[in-house]
Amino acid sequence: MTHPALARAEAFAATYGLRRPVLLAPMAGACPPALSLAVMRAGGLGACGALPMQPPAILAWAEAVREAGPFQINLWIPDPAPVRDPAHEARLRAFLGGFGPAVAPEAGDAMPPDFFAQCEAVIQARPRIVSSIMGLYPPDLVARFKASGIAWWATVTTVAEALAAEAAGADAVVAQGAEAGGHRGSFDPARAEMAAVGLMALLPAVVDAVTIPVVATGGIADARGAAAALLLGEIEDRIAFLRSLRVPPPGRLAGTWSNLFGTVTVTPGTDGGLAVKVDANEPITARWTCGAEGKGRLAGDVLTVSLGEDGSALTLAREGETLTLGAVPGKGEAEGTADYCGLNGSVDGTYFFVTPAAPAR
Template identity: 55%
Template sequence: MTARRRAQEFCEAYGLSMPILQAPMAGACPPGAAAAVADAGGMGAAGVVLDVPERISRWAAEFRSMSAGPFQLNIWIPDPVVDDPAGISAAEEFLGGFGTPSPEQPPAPSFEEQCEAMLAARPRVVSSIMGLFSPDYVERLRAAGIAWFACATTLAEASAAEAAGADAIVAQGLEAGGHRGVFEAETAECTAVGLFALLPHIVDGVDVPVVATGGIADGRAVAAALTLGASAVQVGTALLRSPETGIADAWAASLDGLEPEDTVATRAYSGRLGRAAPTPYVRSWEAPDAPSPALYPHQRALLARWRKGTLDPGAEVPLDRVNHWAGQAAARAVAEPAADVVTRMWSEARTHLPDVV
């Protein structure tokens, strides 16, 4: 099957006019940005791992007030909670150099309640990262006419997702900004594979459509991914500087001109490995006398307390008020409307693909 035909079939299945999906980035996918991508012919998205059920419902309602296009909702599969008293203590002491934390924060939203809220929101797609949904939930999604897209970083993960009933695999290369979607947190560093090595490996190993993600920021990369067997692509960092996204000015500035080799794989924000800009805060955790970040989700909870506390204005290194996630194609992100970004990417991609369908 030709690349164009494969993309066309995917678009027909999901109500798209271009095979481009917005990456579901928690905290960086407001309804307006997702609606802009959807109205341009792609698929909008939201990452809801930090959202209570009411916020998930509200996001979906706001999106639908702006667009009739398709969208996906994405959530993390919870890691087993591991006690980490020594790691927490060391991280607390290190974070003490940035200021005074707030009191304990409310507990994280219930995963089960979030899943119910996603089901009630009736998106076109519910997607997972860091693992697999239960068989019961997969059946409920299918009964509701909702597709399940599962993020995978290895063929073994992709095969497990296909066997569990995933309708598509999102193949995530190491170039991707934000968290790596590995099923086992401790393997993140040793299973880092570039997208264009990973993609054909997964395409050849599964029978469901594959969506490519990681370092895709222009039409050439879209065409390359489709040529290597993807049915669509998912883009995140390329959209971060779009005005509809509305990320913090400091985060947007950190992406400007950021070289691929200067991005950093770090656990400093959450305890899970993710790719970010090399801010002074992130670099401070690499110092010889710095501890390792606490395990997930403890590091994320600690950082939330410090951000909501009182920062030390005289601290040698400032604390990042938000996570400065950045993929290796960050320098290609432009401060242009999201619709213009994805439309240009698809227009450029078509010039590199054979006309035959």
């Protein structure tokens, strides 16, 4: 019987005419046709990192691999024009010249191939997929790609970038973790270091945020990494797995529980009740969004914690190895809102056991 995670990956691959859910990374300067042909003939997706290529070279590459099956072509979204500093450039040339041949004064005038001419070549080449990195394609190009039967995959490095890509019409996002080499496909290079997130933390957050397929990349080097990425592919898969475990943490609810968005601490009281403290934060920036404290007693399998005279409350219930937390709005509050949360904040969700609580004194 095929595991649901693998079945999902195989179904995604079949959508693009692949026999295996393995995709060659479109590394600029490291995608000779022979490499893609080997991957494609094994059932995976060939790829061309076309950043340094002129339009005729893009077309020639596509023709060299077309007979073997589907492939993708990747382009970098252009950077803004650089701010030139002649004095600084002169110092750099002198420094680099100390390690090899002299650097010509006009070296800094070099320009990459024309981006829009490259896009025209991609439309003419008609790959199964065009992918982007360092940003998003303009709407008019997205429309033309799709009119030509070319799907668009957008490389993203944060949840915010994934949401922007989906809103712009991407057919899938490629979640690229901080492990992905010396640089990543961040939309804003100035924030790239501050927003660096490892793949195994980034992947489930992106999957939970978007409705389109998510491809994992960055630091996957063996079968263990591939299996972990597949299992992180759907929140339902992760929750079902954890609920299936039958070695409960001590104390039923007592202890510290966490998920990507925050922490719930349940502490036994000397009176037999349970004290609950909830803190929720926005992922990546860790900006506070919600906070609440209260006490309650178990009634059957559910702990209800009253938070105010308006009737607002929290409900906590164990489900296998998980804790489900729900916010009950007070009178006059809309469903899904709470006066102890900031704008767009929420504490609802599934939390996972971290540490047992200290015994009551």
